[in-house]
Amino acid sequence: MSVVTVQLGQCGNQVGHELFDVVCGDAHDGQRRSYCSVSRERFFHQTERGDLVARAVLIDMEPKVIKHSMNKAANSGRWTYGDDAHFSQKQGSGNNWANGFCVHGPRHEAALEELVRRQVERCDRLSGLMAMMSVAGGTGSGVGTYVTQCLRDTFPKSFIVNQLTWPYGTGEVIVQNYNSVLTLAHLYGLSDAILVHENDTVHGICARLLNLKHISFGDVNRVIAHQLGAVLQPALTTDSHGLYSRNPLGELASALVCHPEYKLLSMSTVPQMPSASIAYSTFSWPGPLRHLRQMLVSNSKMEEGIDWQVRLPAASERSRSLTGGGRGGGRGGGGAAAAAIFNRSLANLLILRGKDVYSAETGGFEDPALFTSWLSPRDAFSLWKSPVPFNKYEKSATLVSNSQALLRPLDDMVRKAWNMFASRAYIHQYVKFGISEEDFLDSFTSLEQVISSYSQLS
Amino acid sequence: MPEGDTSLCSAVGQCGNQVGCRFWDLALREHAHVNKTGVYDDALSSFFRNVDSRKSDGGACGFGGRIQHLKARAVLVDMEEGVVNEILQGPLSEVFDSTQLLTDVSGSGNNWAVGHMSYGSVYREQIVDKLRKAAEHCDCLQCFFLIHSMGGGTGSGLGTRVLSLLEEEFPEVCRIVTSVYPSPEDDVITSPYNSVLAMKELSEHADCVIPVENQSLVDIVNKIKHMSDGGKPGLTIRKDSSIISGQGGLRGAEKPFDAMNNIVANLLLNITSSARFEGSLNMDLNEIAMNLVPFPRLHYLVPSLTPLYTLADVSVPTRRLDQMFSDAFSKDHQLLRANPKHSLYLACALMVRGNVQVSDLRRNIERLRPSLPFVSWNQEGWKTGLCSVPPVGHSHSLLALANNTCVKSTFLDLKERFTKLYRKKAHLHHYLHVEGMEQSCFSEAITSLSSLIEEYHHLDATKGKLIPDAPRLSIAR
Numbered sequence: 001m002s003v004v005t006v007q008l009g010q011c012g013n014q015v016g017h018e019l020f021d022v023v024c025g026d027a028h029d030g031q032r033r034s035y036c037s038v039s040r041e042r043f044f045h046q047t048e049r050g051d052l053v054a055r056a057v058l059i060d061m062e063p064k065v066i067k068h069s070m071n072k073a074a075n076s077g078r079w080t081y082g083d084d085a086h087f088s089q090k091q092g093s094g095n096n097w098a099n100g101f102c103v104h105g106p107r108h109e110a111a112l113e114e115l116v117r118r119q120v121e122r123c124d125r126l127s128g129l130m131a132m133m134s135v136a137g138g139t140g141s142g143v144g145t146y147v148t149q150c151l152r153d154t155f156p157k158s159f160i161v162n163q164l165t166w167p168y169g170t171g172e173v174i175v176q177n178y179n180s181v182l183t184l185a186h187l188y189g190l191s192d193a194i195l196v197h198e199n200d201t202v203h204g205i206c207a208r209l210l211n212l213k214h215i216s217f218g219d220v221n222r223v224i225a226h227q228l229g230a231v232l233q234p235a236l237t238t239d240s241h242g243l244y245s246r247n248p249l250g251e252l253a254s255a256l257v258c259h260p261e262y263k264l265l266s267m268s269t270v271p272q273m274p275s276a277s278i279a280y281s282t283f284s285w286p287g288p289l290r291h292l293r294q295m296l297v298s299n300s301k302m303e304e305g306i307d308w309q310v311r312l313p314a315a316s317e318r319s320r321s322l323t324g325g326g327r328g329g330g331r332g333g334g335g336a337a338a339a340a341i342f343n344r345s346l347a348n349l350l351i352l353r354g355k356d357v358y359s360a361e362t363g364g365f366e367d368p369a370l371f372t373s374w375l376s377p378r379d380a381f382s383l384w385k386s387p388v389p390f391n392k393y394e395k396s397a398t399l400v401s402n403s404q405a406l407l408r409p410l411d412d413m414v415r416k417a418w419n420m421f422a423s424r425a426y427i428h429q430y431v432k433f434g435i436s437e438e439d440f441l442d443s444f445t446s447l448e449q450v451i452s453s454y455s456q457l458s
Numbered sequence: 459m460p461e462g463d464t465s466l467c468s469a470v471g472q473c474g475n476q477v478g479c480r481f482w483d484l485a486l487r488e489h490a491h492v493n494k495t496g497v498y499d500d501a502l503s504s505f506f507r508n509v510d511s512r513k514s515d516g517g518a519c520g521f522g523g524r525i526q527h528l529k530a531r532a533v534l535v536d537m538e539e540g541v542v543n544e545i546l547q548g549p550l551s552e553v554f555d556s557t558q559l560l561t562d563v564s565g566s567g568n569n570w571a572v573g574h575m576s577y578g579s580v581y582r583e584q585i586v587d588k589l590r591k592a593a594e595h596c597d598c599l600q601c602f603f604l605i606h607s608m609g610g611g612t613g614s615g616l617g618t619r620v621l622s623l624l625e626e627e628f629p630e631v632c633r634i635v636t637s638v639y640p641s642p643e644d645d646v647i648t649s650p651y652n653s654v655l656a657m658k659e660l661s662e663h664a665d666c667v668i669p670v671e672n673q674s675l676v677d678i679v680n681k682i683k684h685m686s687d688g689g690k691p692g693l694t695i696r697k698d699s700s701i702i703s704g705q706g707g708l709r710g711a712e713k714p715f716d717a718m719n720n721i722v723a724n725l726l727l728n729i730t731s732s733a734r735f736e737g738s739l740n741m742d743l744n745e746i747a748m749n750l751v752p753f754p755r756l757h758y759l760v761p762s763l764t765p766l767y768t769l770a771d772v773s774v775p776t777r778r779l780d781q782m783f784s785d786a787f788s789k790d791h792q793l794l795r796a797n798p799k800h801s802l803y804l805a806c807a808l809m810v811r812g813n814v815q816v817s818d819l820r821r822n823i824e825r826l827r828p829s830l831p832f833v834s835w836n837q838e839g840w841k842t843g844l845c846s847v848p849p850v851g852h853s854h855s856l857l858a859l860a861n862n863t864c865v866k867s868t869f870l871d872l873k874e875r876f877t878k879l880y881r882k883k884a885h886l887h888h889y890l891h892v893e894g895m896e897q898s899c900f901s902e903a904i905t906s907l908s909s910l911i912e913e914y915h916h917l918d919a920t921k922g923k924l925i926p927d928a929p930r931l932s933i934a935r
């Protein structure tokens with residue numbers, strides 16, 4: 001089955017390009033045949049001459065970025081974007097979500113839908129659609145939300161997953177928190193699962209784990225693509241009977257999003273290291289998996305500076321903490337009390353790739369203390385495996401988590417936007433294109449709901 | 459057909475045209491410096507059309523072809539002929555043709571009402587017509603730039619009339635105005651009237667106003683002269699710097715305002731550089747208002763430009779780069795007599811040109827942030843743009859646009875000068891003679907200015923206070 005990717009705005013088109021580059025490079029001819037062919041079918045279709053063409057639609061309101069991504073793909077010599085798969089206009093959405101959502105989206109609806117439909121019709125079987133975008137600008141966020149809405153209508157039965165890049169704290173866009181709030185609130189009602197990458201976190205990985213000095217968006221995007229690829233490349237699931245599972249997006253959503261109130265997914269991958277070091281490293285399962293588990297428990301975003309003080313409560317304490325929940329989790333915290341607060345999960349998906357996957361011990365991820373009381377670990381934990389080493393790493397483990405991990409950044413985003421909204425600053429820029437104060441309030445309300453749901457996980 | 463975004467400039471009055479003239483001159487020089495191939499490209503198309511003079515209809519020739527004949531995307535308006543005629547006799551004459559020009563003979567006599575009301579009514583149709591024609595040549599019109607002075611009659615009066623016509627005709631196209639404010643010792647006695655009357659129009663009809671004060675320009679030019687005259691041993695001004703000298707440009711002898719106007723022209727070059735050239739962090743012109751204007755009327759953006767005082771003594775490169783960022787916030791690099799550091803920032807844009815990396819930006823923002831007071835709800839109110847092409851003769855440059863309450867001081871000054879005249883009803887009859895002009899225009903204009911000042915004042919009053927987070931929405935469960 002195939003995934004059709006929709007790349008929107010500058011960020012979506014740049015990250016999307018890296019993703020195809022990674023999955024294409026990973027499923028090279030020397031790999032096991034079945035892995036390779038499942039991956040190829042998933043992400044590419046082949047021309048009569050046998051050339052690989054990404055199953056992707058490229059959308060931006062200005063031409064430069066798309067042109068650049070298409071050229072880079074063509075110059076790779078390994079794969080290309082389709083000549084008939086892109087849409088651009090002359091002028092971006094000017095960092096204004098309302099301009100993207102209320103003006104550009106509706107204006108070009110027919111053309112954009114046609115592009116997606118064409119890609120979908122090229123798939124023998126569709127696993128689902130993945131829309132990739134940032135939340136801070138105007139096109140990815142606004143047009144992206146609009147397009148997601150159209151896709152929901154056009155393909156009511158398909159899985160739709162959004163891959164979102166969250167902005168740096170101090171940003172290139174002053175109204176980024178408004179745009180983020182509007183995007184997230186709307187997508188929450190449309191998307192089956194929302195995969196989030198925070199630029200600050202990924203930047204930190206580039207600086208501290210990959211030891212890069214001058215970090216470009218290209219570096220950041222390769223890390224994001226590596227993590228995404230680790231999830232989306234073929235893997236064996238518990239009930240795929242020794243064959244590669246066919247439906248990555250559907251399985252992802254059903255493994256992790258069991259309740260519509262909870263669909264924010266974060267990701268971590270271990271190990272990550274400078275590419276020059278990979279060849280000289282010895283890989284094992286127990287160490288990295290122990291790290292990954294503690295990263296989950298303590299909500300540490302990378303395999304460095306992991307907080308080992310945070311512990312899961314013993315079974316006896318657990319019954320008590322059920323009543324004392326409140327707005328715990330990521331919010332507030334600090335001081336001695338923080339040590340007791342662990343990152344509670346609703347559902348987790350662990351993906352192991354590489355040598356000796358079948359001998360890896362993963363029992364630690366099935367501890368009931370990690371999860372809410374209303375789901376048993378059997379329902380809340382999923383494990384995918386593939387014996388094929390991924391993207392040059394002999395062994396690697398990726399955890400996709402539906403947990404309180406994104407509560408803090410989401411709460412910060414909403415707090416900053418709300419402070420701005422309290423003075424009604426910048427609102428006229430949105431009103432101009434048809435988004436009212438009421439619309440803002442609705443969006444704030446639904447995100448407060450999400451925040452409250454996640455913080456009350458117990 | 460050109461592919462990139464295009465912008466249309468309108469220069470009105472003597473000052474507007476003299477500044478405009480320097481802008482087109484320097485822009486052409488910049489493009490000649492960067493574009494060695496002689497091929498008409500995206501970059502050139504944003505402010506110039508490429509016209510095939512052999513085609514009788516003056517039709518544009520395609521993209522990627524050779525540069526034939528560049529025409530500025532511009533409309534020049536003056537109610538005297540002098541300045542425009544001078545341009546037509548000079549080396550820039552080829553860049554304009556008669557359909558882009560509108561002149562009369564007698565000028566507005568330093569009277570806003572004559573420019574705005576009389577000429578505004580007489581020439582309304584013609585102005586709209588010329589603007590439409592010029593706009594038709596733009597495949598994707600992104601922005602209007604209006605250049606004018608506040609002190610005279612034509613620039614301030616007719617200029618602001620052009621502004622409201624633009625709003626009527628092209629409501630969706632962003633309007634950025636560069637306004638030259640008179641110094642307190644200005645020759646034009648009625649300049650406070652003209653400026654205050656014009657201010658009301660700017661507050662209501664512009665998306666962004668970039669105010670420049672003649673006194674600041676004079677101070678900067680004097681300081682540069684002083685330094686180049688050997689004020690300090692060992693320091694010399696680089697002769698090829700485009701900031702103050704027009705050398706290398708097309709024109710001949712220097713005129714009195716030239717050095718000052720070059721600074722303003724450079725400001726315009728920097729604002730538009732991201733639209734004209736490649737960069738790793740592009741900043742579209744419509745992103746300026748979106749990010750810097752939190753409330754519709756508070757759209758006055760204080761500009762500062764560095765380097766201004768280009769010195770020959772080259773210190774360590776990164777220190778020089780960091781110095782450039784520090785300078786942008788210092789008093790003597792502001793193009794308005796004000797000190798933003800001592801007032802409150804609502805938002806700030808840094809538009810950088812040359813070989814500067816995102817990490818340089820981040821480092822400098824982090825370094826400077828603690829010393830700069832930002833309004834409570836916009837503590838991270840930074841917008842950044844990186845354009846890889848530096849100005850001619852420099853390795854890098856920085857333009858900061860600050861939405862800062864320090865503009866208030868300029869407005870207070872203006873209000874005081876206005877009130878001094880108005881109390882005595884001095885020269886009032888010259889205005890009230892003009893058809894359409896009434897005393898209420900004066901009272902409304904001064905009320906508008908006062909309420910603008912009040913808005914800045916309110917924000918200022920929050921400075922230094924610890925403002926708690928707004929209480930969050932509570933969710934019923």
Ligand SMILES: Nc1nc2c(ncn2[C@@H]2O[C@H](COP(=O)(O)OP(=O)(O)OP(=O)(O)O)[C@@H](O)[C@H]2O)c(=O)[nH]1
Nearest residue numbers: 009010011014092093095134136137138139140167
């Ligand atoms: N990780 C990553 N983030 C990016 C990239 N490009 C832009 N961003 C982030 O995306 C946000 C800005 O959104 P863009 O995607 O540039 O905006 P857009 O969707 O093109 O919308 P407009 O330009 O406003 O029309 C900021 O938070 C940037 O940090 C990229 O290549 N990688």
Ligand SMILES: Nc1nc2c(ncn2[C@@H]2O[C@H](COP(=O)(O)OP(=O)(O)OP(=O)(O)O)[C@@H](O)[C@H]2O)c(=O)[nH]1
Nearest residue numbers: 471472473476565566568607609610611612613715
């Ligand atoms: N910086 C600068 N200021 C100028 C220039 N020419 C005039 N001024 C200033 O502009 C104000 C006078 O306005 P002008 O632009 O000359 O007047 P105008 O718009 O032509 O209007 P009328 O002459 O009344 O028809 C005074 O404050 C002058 O100091 C110039 O070339 N550069």
Ligand SMILES: [Mg+2]
Nearest residue numbers: 009010092139
């Ligand atoms: Mg963009």
Ligand SMILES: [Mg+2]
Nearest residue numbers: 471472538565
């Ligand atoms: Mg004049």
